[in-house]
Amino acid sequence: MKRTILFGLLTILVSTSVFAEEVKVKVNGMVCAFCAQGIEHALKEEQTVEHVKVDLDSGVVTIHTHDKQAITDKTIDRIITDAGFTVESVERK
Amino acid sequence: MFSMVVLAASVAQARPVSYPDGIMPMAEHSHMGTIANVTYSPTARVAYGVQSEYRQHQESWFNGVIVNWLPWRKNMRTSQANLYFRSGLGQTHTRGKNDVGGFAGMNADWENRRYLVAYENRYFADGGKAESAFDEKLRLGIAPYKAPYEQWQPWFIVQVDHAPEDDEQVTVTPMLRMFKGAFLGEAGISHRGDIYSSVILQF
Numbered sequence: 001m002k003r004t005i006l007f008g009l010l011t012i013l014v015s016t017s018v019f020a021e022e023v024k025v026k027v028n029g030m031v032c033a034f035c036a037q038g039i040e041h042a043l044k045e046e047q048t049v050e051h052v053k054v055d056l057d058s059g060v061v062t063i064h065t066h067d068k069q070a071i072t073d074k075t076i077d078r079i080i081t082d083a084g085f086t087v088e089s090v091e092r093k
Numbered sequence: 094m095f096s097m098v099v100l101a102a103s104v105a106q107a108r109p110v111s112y113p114d115g116i117m118p119m120a121e122h123s124h125m126g127t128i129a130n131v132t133y134s135p136t137a138r139v140a141y142g143v144q145s146e147y148r149q150h151q152e153s154w155f156n157g158v159i160v161n162w163l164p165w166r167k168n169m170r171t172s173q174a175n176l177y178f179r180s181g182l183g184q185t186h187t188r189g190k191n192d193v194g195g196f197a198g199m200n201a202d203w204e205n206r207r208y209l210v211a212y213e214n215r216y217f218a219d220g221g222k223a224e225s226a227f228d229e230k231l232r233l234g235i236a237p238y239k240a241p242y243e244q245w246q247p248w249f250i251v252q253v254d255h256a257p258e259d260d261e262q263v264t265v266t267p268m269l270r271m272f273k274g275a276f277l278g279e280a281g282i283s284h285r286g287d288i289y290s291s292v293i294l295q296f
Contacts, residue, residue, distance in 0.1 A: 028168040028169055028170050029166070029167075029168025029169065029172075029173040030173075031171070031172060031173050031204055031205055031206055032204070032206075032246075032272065033242060033246060033272050033273055033274055033275075033277075034108050034111075034112075034272075034275075034277070034295050035173070036242045037112070037274055037275055037295060038111070038112030038115065038137070038295075039112075041112055041114075041115070042112060042113065054242045055241070055242070056206065056239070056241065056242045057206070057239055057241065059170065059171065082113055082136070082137060083112050083113060083137055084110075084112065084137030084138075084163075084166060084168075085168055086168040088170070
């Protein structure tokens with residue numbers, strides 16, 4: 001039983017530190033392609049970010065980080081605010 | 094002495110300020126003349142650039158530096174509202190005479206993914222002529238559907254220009270806007286048959 005719990009904990013630990021992170025950010029004010037492009041460009045400048053997908057219809061920006069790397073809520077908020085938009089929520093998988 | 098002249102053409106620029114570190118070239122042709130500018134935005138609040146402009150009615154050139162400023166923006170869940178101030182200072186060349194010229198104006202807009210409302214005005218001053226100029230425009234737009242970011246987004250827009258000092262004070266121009274990624278293009282024909290076109294790139 002102890003071994004199973006330990007294995008589970010190790011699995012969680014490894015999965016959060018080795019694999020890439022997916023973060024869904026709800027952005028307010030993102031209404032056009034120029035807005036989307038600005039946000040995409042700003043996020044891609046961040047070294048931890050590998051891929052950015054923008055969904056204009058839902059106003060959600062999905063960020064994929066590089067393996068073993070993470071991006072903090074504070075960093076996301078700073079980048080999107082500096083780009084001229086407002087973060088409504090951040091959801092992590 | 095800095096006297097004024099009628100120079101009734103203003104830039105119907107959808108986004109006078111780009112994203113941080115963004116460069117935005119723009120060109121516009123209308124019944125009033127032709128404008129080309131390129132701006133650089135160090136932040137999402139301000140853009141600096143250069144502009145060259147030919148005003149057809151006045152047979153006058155303007156070449157100068159421009160500053161666009163975004164002092165206020167409201168980001169809402171499905172829409173955005175902005176207030177911009179624009180200004181320019183440079184040299185005018187009117188019928189063989191060079192002088193100092195400049196302009197100041199504002200843009201206010203609101204848009205969501207289906208509708209847009211925009212108003213802008215500009216006051217242009219030219220040291221070479223004892224006249225002053227003010228012009229303004231209103232835009233109403235509707236998108237027939239909401240296209241994904243990766244696809245072309247069409248807009249049907251009606252622009253109403255008002256130039257109080259002109260013989261033809263009001264010009265109505267229906268146009269089609271196509272918007273995708275870093276490209277925004279517009280084309281239309283005014284109620285007097287004049288061609289309108291504009292292109293904006295953002296990178």
